[in-house]
Amino acid sequence: MYAIVDIETTGGYAENHRVTEVAIYHYDGIQVTDQFHTLINPGRKIPHFITGLT
Incomplete structure (x- = not known):
């Protein structure tokens, strides 16, 4: 058994x-x-180029 971790950032x-x-x-x-x-x-705005990725 193992865990897959996904972290999204700004x-x-x-x-x-x-x-x-x-x-x-x-x-x-x-x-x-x-x-x-x-x-x-x-605690801050998410940059447009990041929201465009998802």
Whole structure:
């Protein structure tokens, strides 16, 4: 079993950008057995070029 973690941010540099979303999927090698997902308020506007990616 292992976990797949997906983190979305307002940009690519930790010192200048913030996390906006976290998703974690537990996978047993055959299927996803559990999942977690949350949105996080980054406390700033999300740049247009980032919202255009998703």
